[in-house]
Amino acid sequence: MSRALYGARAGEEVQRGWLRTADVPVAVYGLGKMGLPLAAVYAETTGNVTGVDVDPAVVDTVNAGDCPVEREPGLPQLVADLVGRGALRATTDGPEAAAEASVHVVIVPTLVADGEPDLSAVESVVADVAAGLEAGDVVFFESTLPPGATDDVLVPVLAEQSGLDRDAFGAAVCPERTSSGRALADVRGTHPKVVGGTDPEATRVAELVYGELVDNDLVPVADARTAEAVKVFEGLYRDANIALANDLARLADDLSVDVREAIDAANTQPYCDIHTPGPGVGGHCIPYYPYFVLGWLDGDAPLVRTAREVNDSMPGFVVDRVAEGLAARERSPAAADGGDPDGGEAGDGAALAGASVAVLGLTYRAGVRETRASPGVAVCERLAERGATVHAADPLVDAGDDVPASDVAVDDLPVLDLDAAVLAAAHDEFDAVDWRAFDPLVVVDGRDALDLAGTDHRRYVVGRGWQ
Structure with missing residues (x-):
């Protein structure tokens, strides 16, 4: 019998025992290069994870005990072991996985279209979750979201499409803080884990669950909106810092200075941490996060735009x-x-x-x-x-x-x-x-x-x- 964590009357030690003994089924939505390592760490902790992905080839690969994510040390062996002992399985059927799960973990990308955040991928998963959501379930958003998206967009969809009262289930933002090539280590706790719920009980459950997963400090923040902002702010800092390095690099000939050498020397000052210049900034994170502010809010942010x-x-x-x-x-x-x-x-x-x-x-x-x-x-x-x-x-x-x-x-x-x-x-x-x-x-x-x-x-x- 599965156990619901949100609003449970049992003590936290009892609930931790449920997590460790496969009594709390988990569904992880998105088995990409960040989602599969996350699902694997959930599975090695709880022993009861269903991974959901829209790509049948990814699902078939995982169910065969193979790893579709390349160049991620330790992940192929871990996936093979987890699938072999029945702790991890995969499916393309999101609503079915949601119906079986008590903990729902969303880690699909938030895209940018025409300079504005595009929540369509996340909303599609939320619709699947809502189809199987039950009272006492909790939904964790590891996806990067513009501040306010969980409160203003996603939770209302969950409530409306599930038919549940808003206070019957929990939702928390627990943003991923991982990098390709070291995702397993990062999920397990290279960095402290930030959690923020839409209510205090959701924050408590997020702390409880991630306290079992993460070998590092937990950083509970005031609410889900703050947790969303934390991840966006991290990306904005890096974008602005790299922009400074690139601005300086473009002056190398005019200054007759080796800017990389000067940056390395400047960074020996403890408060200085100038990043490295390069041919531009890519990937699915940093280039998009500025639009989570510029395209989502009515206010202006000149430094963010210039960077x-x-x-x-x-x-x-x-x-x-x-x-x-x-x-x-x-x-x-x-x-x-x-x-x-x-x-x-x-x-x-x-x-x-x-x-x-x-x-x-x-x-x-x-x-x-x-x-x-x-x-x-x-x-x-x-x-x-x-x-x-x-x-x-x-x-x-x-x-x-x-x-x-x-x-x-x-x-x-x-x-x-x-x-x-x-x-x-x-x-x-x-x-x-x-x-x-x-x-x-x-x-x-x-x-x-x-x-x-x-x-x-x-x-x-x-x-x-x-x-």
């Missing part, structure tokens, strides 16, 4: 450096600095027309199979817009129809007749590229990760300038 504009401009800045280097080479093959001898800001734009350029890295970050808002994709687009012939190499993903570039294997890069190359994501596989096999190139290194020693390539490093 996003700076980071969005970096792929164009990288392409300008390619054009600058090519133009300088055309004017003076012996030029040592690769810059515009006449002091032009972006070199001769015509130098890109017909140039053959390889972009290394289409994922937004090294070692992570994710291309949403990827700087590498944006660099390909800017190059193609300016008339370049673009080739894309990435060991994790193919260019596909949405990227204006021909797909090329990393090993085949030396056979291309290239004029320039751009490093957008520093995958380990690029370390094996023999740069001595190429005729002299203009190389723009967005990550300060390439070793071009012993070559005649003209190199620009974002944050260090022309080398």
Whole structure:
């Protein structure tokens, strides 16, 4: 018999015992690169988890004891073990899973459309949850949500579509604080866990459950709206901090300063923590969070808006450096600095027309199979817009129809007749590229990760300038 935790009269020690002995069935909605590790940690703690996903291939893979999430240390072995002992199973039938569960955990993405948060994926899951919601159930939102979404949008849907009174079930925001490549460790407690309920009882249940899952401190906050704001604020801080680093990096030549070295030295001051510059900010989180404020609230946030504009401009800045280097080479093959001898800001734009350029890295970050808002994709687009012939190499993903570039294997890069190359994501596989096999190139290194020693390539490093 399943046990409901919300509003239960049993003491907390008794309720913790229920959690540890599979008496509290859990449904986790979303088995992506964050959702599956979360479901696995829930399953190893409670022994009774159903994972829900809209993709039948993901569900079949999990039910076979295999792991559809790549490059997540420890996860394949854990999934195999949990499925083998019946602690974890998967389904595409959300309402059926909801009918069996007492704890519902939502971890599907909140998208952005036309500059505003798009809650459609979350609302679709909420409708499934509502179809099976019973009195005493609790719903935890690990998805990143704009402040107020749970109170103003999601809980009313749960109440209306379930037919339950608002005080018959609990809802709490418990935002994920994980990164790809270390998700298991992060779920288990790399960082303190923030929880905030729509009422004190929901907060209590969230503390109870996550106290069993997490080997770190719990940070209960005033309410669900505050918990939503915490996650959004974390993303806004990072976006603004990276924008500062990128703004400084764009001044490297004017200042005649190695900005990366200066940042590293400045960060020896305990209160200073400037992030690292690069070719832009990608992924499913940071580039979208500003719109959880800008597109959701009526108020203005000039710093938030400016930071996003700076980071969005970096792929164009990288392409300008390619054009600058090519133009300088055309004017003076012996030029040592690769810059515009006449002091032009972006070199001769015509130098890109017909140039053959390889972009290394289409994922937004090294070692992570994710291309949403990827700087590498944006660099390909800017190059193609300016008339370049673009080739894309990435060991994790193919260019596909949405990227204006021909797909090329990393090993085949030396056979291309290239004029320039751009490093957008520093995958380990690029370390094996023999740069001595190429005729002299203009190389723009967005990550300060390439070793071009012993070559005649003209190199620009974002944050260090022309080398």
